[in-house]
Every structure is written in structure tokens, then in C-alpha cells.
Amino acid sequence: MPSKTVLIAILLFSAGAMAAAVAAPPPIEHPALHTISREISASRLQATLQQLVDFGTRQTMSETQSDHRGIGAARRWVKVQFQDISKACGNCLEIVTPSKIISGERIPKPTKVMDIVAILRGRSDPQRVIVMTAHLDSRVSNVMNATANAPGADDDGSGVAAVIEAARVLTHQRYPATLVFGVDSGEEQGLYGGKILAAYAVAKHWQVEANLNNDIIGAIAGENGVIDNTRVRVFSQGTKSNETLRQARYRNYTGGEVDSPSRNLARFIATLAPRYVTNLQVQMIYRTDRYGRGGDQVAFLNAGYPAIRFTEPNENYRHQHQNLRTVNGIRYGDTINHVNFPYLAKVTALNAVTMAALARAPVPPAELRISGAVTPNTTLSWQPVAGAASYLLRWRDTTAPQWQYSRWVPLSALRHEAHGRLAYSLQNIVIDNDFFGVSSVSADGYVSPAEFPGFAGSFRRSPPATSVKH
Template sequence: MRSPLAIALSACLVAPAAAAEAPAAPPATQALLHDIGTAPSAARIEADVRKLVSFGTRHTLSDTQSDTRGIGAARRWVHAEFERISAQCGGCLEVIDVGDTISGEERIPEPTEVVSVLAIQRGTADPGRYVIMSGDIDSRVSDVMDFTSDSPGANDNASGVAGTLEAARILSKHRFAGTIVYAALSGEEQGLFGGKIVAARAQKEGWRIEAMLNNDMIGNIAGLNGVIDNATARVFAEGTRANETADEAKQRRFTGGELDSPTRSLARYIDRMADLYVPNLDVMMVYRLDRFGRGGHHRPFNDLGWPAVRVMETNENYNRQHQDLRTEDGVAYGDVIEGVDFDYVAKLTALNAVSLAGMASAPPPPAEVSIEGAVTADTTLKWTRPPASQAPDLAGYKVYWRLTTEPQWTHSVYVGDVTQHTLENVVIDNYFFGVAAVGKDGSESPVVFPGAAGSFGGY
């Protein structure tokens, strides 16, 4: 949303008293993330999209026995590709199928296996903390129940799966403190079933999910509105948690936080990573769960209270979404490969990769963040420090604040390895506040807003 220069300048806008007390901060950027920001290959992504299109249809109800056509062949190929990537990094990925049998649903009336493929790159210090990148493997045409017609699904959503595979190729060459999951999720078009199944498993196994980035259509640059744009991406982020309690809602009414849910904080983090590390890409944060009245595979994670966003192209071509392959009145319909810009997919893949790497490298977001300062001139924030084993590279913390009408953080101060800090002559009534954890290499967690409204959970 803002240029790197603007970010650097705004970071210097600190209260005089706070600046005088601040210890020396770690580096502002990381060389590794600059490398990752330009690493994705459009050629490799194109090869993956073409391979996924070659399966004819990837409809959830399509053939699972054929080796060349249908959802079964597609998911087995994705599994094998993850295994191949893992072999190149010495077995660093745990590749698993996660599925269940669904039946009796409007779009899945008969018993049907819905199987997603996950590649898990375990963290070195904090493996119980997860950041996830996903794409949807299934496709459809005009009739959501038509599982036999050709359904290329080139942009929706071979692009997202190809981006996820490419991110795995790049990030698996490195090691991170937190765990990264690369997911090809099934059953999206029939009711978000793949995401529901994986989210339920994560909840059962006690995953501490810091972020879920759902990539659903990241390849189209020519919108039906006539706009051609390869330099922006949208990040959809809902406000208050879907599972917020009545007591938490009451507290939020008096303290704020509807703009600073963990999901919104994640969106701001992704926006900042674009500004710092991905050339010629600007993020449009959209304060909504998804496109108007629509949904995606991040929603099952939001439903359970986790930070989850949808990453996608800014301008859509609806003639190429959920359409039978045909030409009418000179207009071509269908989600064909000609509608995918592979350089753009590479750019949005880079956005995901730097965000995943940044969060997985950084210490966990601060927990139990609280704030006080009513009827005083000063504002004090407090938080807890994680166990040393989970954050061996923790350097300290950074306190952020902004006017309540600002979309991004505009002021910050590094305060060192402490668990509270007072901003003198910064009035609590006039700003929103937050705290981020900072690693010795300068990597940062997302900013955490005080109270239940902004909490990323415990350690």
C-alpha cells in the first residue's frame, strides 16, 4: 500500500521521549527475504498450470481411478510433486493426504472422498506454530454438478495450486523456526469441504495457526471492467472473529478492535511485506471476508477463530469463471490457460513466500497484550514473553501506533527485550496500538492489538 521509503520514514516518527529511551534495533530488512521476493519462476508455474489443466476436469465428483483424467489423477500428481520437492531438500517435507467421505450434501449427494494434499515443513524451534499457504485443486463449469465436461480451471484454481508448489520449491531450501504448510485443498466448489476437513484436523491436533493464506485465482490481469493491471493484488480480511464471545464483544465496544482482528493484522503484515520485498506489487486490503456474498477456503479457518485471508487478483474476468467452454456472440467463455498471466502468478507467489518466510523466521506474536492509560497523558502496553525454547532468536519487541482512521501503522519504536513499555505523552484515546515480536535478524511477527479482539493466541 505504501512505498518502502514511506515505511522507513513513518518508522522514524516516534514520540521524542520514546525515541530517547529506545535501544538499538535489529536490521530493518532481511537479505533472504529480498532474494525470496524475486525467486518464483514463471516458467515453472506455467508448467504446473498446464499439467493441472491436462487432467481435463478436476471436479470433486469426477473420476478418481484414471491416471490421466479427473480429480484423483490430479491430486496424486500433486502428492508426487511435493514428494519430488521433498527429495531435493533431503526429505524436509512430510507429505500427507487428509480426507474424509462426504455425503448427503446439496452439492455432494452421494458418498464421495474429499482428499487434500499437504506438505509440512517442520519448524526448527517452534514446530507447533503454523503458517499455511493453500490453493484449491478442484474445478467446475456452469453447472456445479457437471463432473464430466472439460473444466480446465486454469486460473480457478490451477494458478493457486501452482503458486503453492512453487513456494514449496523455494522455501524448502531454507530452515525456519516455525512450521510452514503447503496445501492443495479439495472440494472448494462443492462447499469448502477440503478446508473444513483440514481445519478440523488442525484443531484436533492443537495446531497454533498464526496465518492461513488462501490463494484463489492469482493469474488474471485483464478484468471484465476493462482494466489491465499486473501490479496490484487484493487481500480480503474479515473483521471481528466469527467465534467472538458476548463478553469479548462487549469489551471491544469500549476499547476498539473491530479493525484489528488477527486477520486484519495479518493483512497489514502482507501489505508491508509487499512494500518491502516484492518489486512492482501493491496490496489492496479489502475489509471483508471475501468478495461480496461469496466465499473461499480461508473461511473454515476463520470460523474456528484463526487468522486467515484470501489472496487474489484485483480485476476478475467473470466470463472465465464457472463457465462451460463455448463462444457466444463473439465472446469466449471458459477458464482456459490463455487467461493466465504467469509472470503475475509468480509475483503473487512471491508475496506469499516472503510473508510465510517472514512469519516463520520471526518469534511468535506476543501473547496477553494489554493496554492502560485512561485519563492520563501516557499509554502503557504489557505482554508476555514466550518460552526461550520457542524463540531462541528473540531480540525484543516493537510498539506500534496509528490514528484510528489510518489503514496502516504509521509510528513505531523498538523497545528491546522487555514485557512492557510506556509511550509518554501519547494519549490512549487518540490512537490504536499494538506490539510485534522482533528477531535478532530483524524479522517481525504481525502486530498484535491489545485484548481478546486482537489476540493471536498463547504460546
């Protein structure tokens, strides 16, 4: 007969072994994400883009009555694509068309600008939303010209084809969070479609965790002479658009200028690319967009949501915003022959993998705080989030672009503090010398993007401003 003490020890040991079986560190890779990546089809992207180009022009003020030419026909065709995808998944998509009558500097006559949006509702957390966007409208040299042929193959037929193909593949599975596929209009006239969709998200109280905007993602040969089908640029802003002066002062002192949620979203995408998409790396650009230029992600940033922009690594400006013409043997215009479909498939796969990975992971920690000044230890604390079975604490040198170090912590190892907060102290890691973040981890091992502490890093839209004692 074992003594009582031994018996208790055996019981404790088996309980410990069971807990270890349930809560394990996240795996390096997820087979479900490989499946999504594999299912993206270059030939379907090509067929979609050919159809978009065949509408002649998709300029925002172009005609809407014809069935084969202009923005109206193009919009109706996109809607039919979403309807067909929905039929194939048991009517899993809800299709909405938020619109607004716009007049502005580039829209002199009041014009209805309409987005075509497909929604795959999340199973357990439908208000948590991941949005993929691209713009349907096209243009020539004169942005006001609504009749000339404007094929807009790369800008931004490539992005629209990617949105439709990602919707097709992602509807083969279901997710805890909601996926939104937005085909915007009015981008070239003043980013109107992005504003309409961001306003729709705010009105619906969506908690948008990420807007992945795709604009010019299909070509591999730049005007600079570089041909590169192995990289994609991800533009992310450094600090939030809606930061107050007080928040900016705090951030200037304690850090966070390179850790907005958009930037940490870019880091998240950068780790997925080489793992799930063969021969693709992310070139992170620490900018909101290309120099002096913009895209529909800006509307999401201005609304307080995390957002990034995907763009091919080397643009050819002879193919953008140009009348179709040949001058001195050089051909100008955004025609389909410049689009490389295997490359477009890779960028589309990265979008789809990112959406699924975000939707399957829990939201990043809520109200994340950090402390530890004048001690040898760094303490992180936060409010628990739905679906998190464990957390991953991360840190990096202050000059490093990507998270370098991590400590996986199951719930059982976390300290429970007042007001239901969870906390963990990293022993002998000094707060002064690194930047810190925390990711949430689902029971099946999906890891959220890392969140940097305080307002500067929070993924929540307009959280209460951090109170700071000066």
C-alpha cells in the same frame, strides 16, 4: 591510575556498548527474503498449470481411476510434485492426505474429499504453523457436472501452482516455525477441503498463526475493462468469527473492529509487498471475502485461526464457473490463455516471502493488555514470547489503515512486572486518540505482525475471554 569510579564508568560504558551491538533496531530489509522472491519462477508455474489443466476436469466428483483425467489423477500428480520437492531437500517434507467422506447439497453421492498437504517442520517451534492453501477442484456452469471439461486455470489452478512453487523455493531454507502447503479439494462443492485441513490443524493442536489462501490469483484483465498487474487484493475479516457477545460488547466500546489478527496479517503483507516484490502493491479489502462469496480461508477463521485470501485485482466472470463455449463472439471458460505468468510469479513470491517472514519472526506477544485511561501515558504489557529479543510498539490514528508510528524497545528497557509480564509506557501519548499494537522482534531482526490488545486482536486460537468490569 584511574580512580575506582572512573573504572566502573568505563566498565559500564563497554557493557552498554556491547548490549547495543547485540540488540539493534530491526533492519529495513532482509537479504534472505529477497533471495526467496527472486527464486520464484514464472516458467515453472506455467508448466505446473499446464499439467493441471491437462487433467481435463478436476471436479470433486469426477473420476478417480484414470491416470490422466479427473480429480484422482490430479491429486496423485500433486503428491508426486511434493515428493520430488522433498527428495531435493533431503526428505525435508512430510506429506499427509487428510480426507473425509462427504455428502451434502452439492455432493449427493457420498464422495471422498481429500487434501494433499506437505509439511516442512519448524526447527525450534514446530507447533507454530503458517499455512498456505489453494483448491485443486474445478467446475463448469453446473456445479454438479463432473464430466465436462473444466480446466480451472485461474480458479484455482493458479493457486495450486503457487502452492507447489512456494514449497519448492521455501524448502531451500529452514525456519523456526512450521510451514504447511495445502492443496484442498471440494471447495466448489461447499468449502470442504478447507474444513478438512482446519480440523486437521485443530486435532494436531497446531497454533496456526496465518492461513494464506490463494484463489484466483493469475489473471490481470478484468471484465470491467481494467488491466492491472501491479496489485493483488488481500481480503481480511474485521472481527473474529468466534467472538462472544460479551467480547463484542467490550470491543464495540474500546475498539478492535478493524484489528483482528487477520487484519493485522493483511497489514503485515501490505508492508512486505513493495519491499520484496517489484511492482506489486497490496490492496487491502476490509471484508472476509468478495461480496456474498467464500473461500477455504473461511474454515480457518471459523476454527479461530487468523486467515486471509489473496485474489487478483479485477476478475473476469466470463472465465469463472463457465462451460467452455463461444456466444456472440465472446469466449467463456477458465482457460490457461487468460493467465499471466509473470503476474502469478509476483503473487507467489509475496506468499513465499510472507511465510518466511512470519516463520522467522517470533509469535506476536501473548496476553497483550493496554491501560492508561485518565493519564497522559499509554502502557502496554504482555507475557514474553520465545525467540523475542526485543519488541516494537506501534500506533496509528484511529482512521489510518496502516501502522504509522513505532517505538523499538530492547528487553533491557522493559519493565518487569508481576507474573513475569513485560511492560512499557509511552510517555505523553494518550490512549484515547490512537490504536495501539505490539510486534515481537527476533534476535536477527524479523518483526512479527502487530497484535492489537485483548481478545479482539489476539493471534492465539480461543484464548481465555478477557475479563471486563462494566
